[in-house]
Amino acid sequence: CVLVGTRVSEGHENYVTAYNMLTGIRVGVSRCQAKMDRALTPTDFGSRHKYTFDITGNELTPSAKYDFKFKDYAPWVFRHLRQLFHLDAADYLVSLTSKYILSELDSPGKSGSFFYFSRDYRFIIKTIHRSEHKFLREILYDYYEHVKNNPNTLISQFYGLHRVKLPFGRKIHFVVMNNLFPPHRDIHQTFDLKGSTLGRELNEEIPSQNPMCTMKDTNWLRRDMHLQFGPLKRQIFLTQVKADIDLLSSLGIMDYSLLVGIHDLSRGNRDKIRNSILSVYDPNVSHHQVPSTGVGESNAHLLRQVVNSTGPVSLDRSCNRLPSNQFMERSNFMFYSDDGGFQATDEMNQPANHIFYIGIIDLLTKYSYVKKAEHLWKGINHSESAISAVPPPEYANRFYKFIETGIKPNHLTLKPVPMFKQQ
Ligand code: ATP
Ligand code: CA
Ligand code: CA
CATH class of the missing domain: 3.30.800.10 (Phosphatidylinositol Phosphate Kinase II Beta)
Structure with a gap:
């Protein structure tokens, strides 16, 4: 995880x-x-x-x-x-x-x-x-x-x-x-989506025990998840996805994923998921030094204090400071400008209750003979839509369709527990 x-x-x-x-x-x-x-x-x-x-x-x-x-x-x-x-x-x-x-x-x-x-x-x-x-x-x-x-x-x-x-x-x-995910927001659910279902399932026992794990396509479908974007954001987002996967397809790339992290604004950071991560950086920082914050409040300044408190080690003094606004560069990007992510909107394009942290990752797999062999082998027993190793244009098409059908302006509820028991 x-x-x-x-x-x-x-x-x-x-x-x-x-x-x-x-x-x-x-x-x-x-x-x-x-x-x-x-x-x-x-x-x-x-x-x-x-x-x-x-x-x-x-x-x-x-x-x-x-x-x-x-x-x-x-x-x-x-x-x-x-x-x-x-x-x-x-x-x-x-x-x-x-x-x-x-x-x-x-x-x-x-x-x-x-x-x-x-x-x-x-x-x-x-x-x-x-x-x-x-x-x-x-x-x-x-x-x-x-x-x-x-x-x-x-x-x-x-x-x-x-x-x-x-x-x-x-x-x-x-x-x-x-890193697509920001340090100052709990990510309540994470999905790694490829648009195929074969082998694309994380055992449901894992998310029920560890909310920080990364789930896959089948878990996404089972939860009836969607990207909650109204018409405006939907259009902008899909246009960019299309341009990006056209590039990947033309370069013979496949096996990439849409990584989706979801922050529920009504839950805020109270689960203190981030706190346990921050403590990784400095054993001297105990959890109570990083108080969790309420809805809408950013604790980036606290993070800075905590990180700075450890003092310089190996660079000369001019470089000891950490950037004054560590995530400022994100504000330059359409999809990372709502507190580091892309905020949900409803059918009227009005802001809704979640922030999505999204990117296309794992770009370096070329559709080589290994993948071709996997395609032939898996293709014997399974339909093309289920197997993940398909040629780049098919991969891109399927990926796009999965995302396109996965966008709805409807209200989103993050279901923390699996909806039914595994058989
Ligand atoms: P495989 O080829 O088996 O899929 P890999 O070693 O190539 O795995 P990735 O698919 O790149 O690894 O990433 C694995 C996981 O790491 C992702 O599902 C995601 O949870 C996390 N991860 C990868 N890249 C990022 C990123 N840029 N920001 C945040 N998390 C990331
Ligand atoms: Ca991957
Ligand atoms: Ca990989």
């Missing part, structure tokens, strides 16, 4: 990897950022910069706690992408690397990827397979163009692509991306 993290601090089995990732990002990103801005050139998309870190340091890299190599891919392209995503360069580095604290998710996907949150919960580092890494480099130009032409795109915002190589030869590829 998502959102339950383990703090990665010294002694944790992945501490060295996390330390190396963050050190590499800090040096690589600040090196590129220190230069005068310039227009991108075609070679920027294929470029890579190599850094060798060791305990003594050299003229290119400062000394580090461990020996490792770091590769920064297409740094200029990602610099420009971060600009398009309205990220302040200094904020990015401070949030990610001013203290070497991440929290690791208990492997939420089947793929074996690891997920880490930055300490302010704003960024996610996802380790990816070598083939996904290669694929992102292949599609980077199209991705960049799409982001440029679609300022309100719903697809994952990639901020960096890197590789760490440990002394004994292991290579770890990873991306940095946006």
Whole structure:
């Protein structure tokens, strides 16, 4: 299940990897950022910069706690992408690397990827397979163009692509991306939707015990869930989904999901789901230091106090502060501008009682021969609409239809318990 993290601090089995990732990002990103801005050139998309870190340091890299190599891919392209995503360069580095604290998710996907949150919960580092890494480099130009032409795109915002190589030869590829969910709001229900039903069910016992888990298509249908958007928001949202999946389909991508987190304004933050997450960042912060807030009140300022209270560790003083408004960049995006999300509306387009946090995630699966084989195999026993491994255009169509029929302006009730018992 998502959102339950383990703090990665010294002694944790992945501490060295996390330390190396963050050190590499800090040096690589600040090196590129220190230069005068310039227009991108075609070679920027294929470029890579190599850094060798060791305990003594050299003229290119400062000394580090461990020996490792770091590769920064297409740094200029990602610099420009971060600009398009309205990220302040200094904020990015401070949030990610001013203290070497991440929290690791208990492997939420089947793929074996690891997920880490930055300490302010704003960024996610996802380790990816070598083939996904290669694929992102292949599609980077199209991705960049799409982001440029679609300022309100719903697809994952990639901020960096890197590789760490440990002394004994292991290579770890990873991306940095946006966390769709805000730190200051409880997410009462989460769904990962692909538009197919086969194998797309989370055992109902899990949500009844852990409301923070991520449910799937079948759980969504069983609860009669919908995205509560009136005609105006429906139209804007569907137009963007269509533009985004047209890109994914044209690039031969499938297996992506619509990630939907729902905050019920009438419940507010009283469940204190966020509090347990915040405590992950600092063991010195006990739960009572992060009071839950009532309806409509944002506790972002409290989060800031808590995070700041831990004091500086590893960056120089000029970088000790956290961004003054950590989520300001979100206000630039149509779908993330209602308190970090997209607020429900009724049939009269009037604001309703929920905020949706939505994005299209897991974009790096190419419809390769493996998926083709899965399609042939599963296709023998199941109808096309049920299996998830279908060619990209079919995948996109089915995905779109599922979302289109899943939007209704009707009042939404989040049912916390399953509607019927599993057989
Ligand atoms: P698989 O390939 O088995 O589906 P994966 O390892 O590629 O898994 P993802 O599908 O990218 O992982 O993500 C798994 C889960 O992690 C999602 O269902 C969601 O709960 C959470 N997650 C992923 N990306 C984000 C994001 N940008 N913001 C918030 N949560 C996310
Ligand atoms: Ca996935
Ligand atoms: Ca995946």
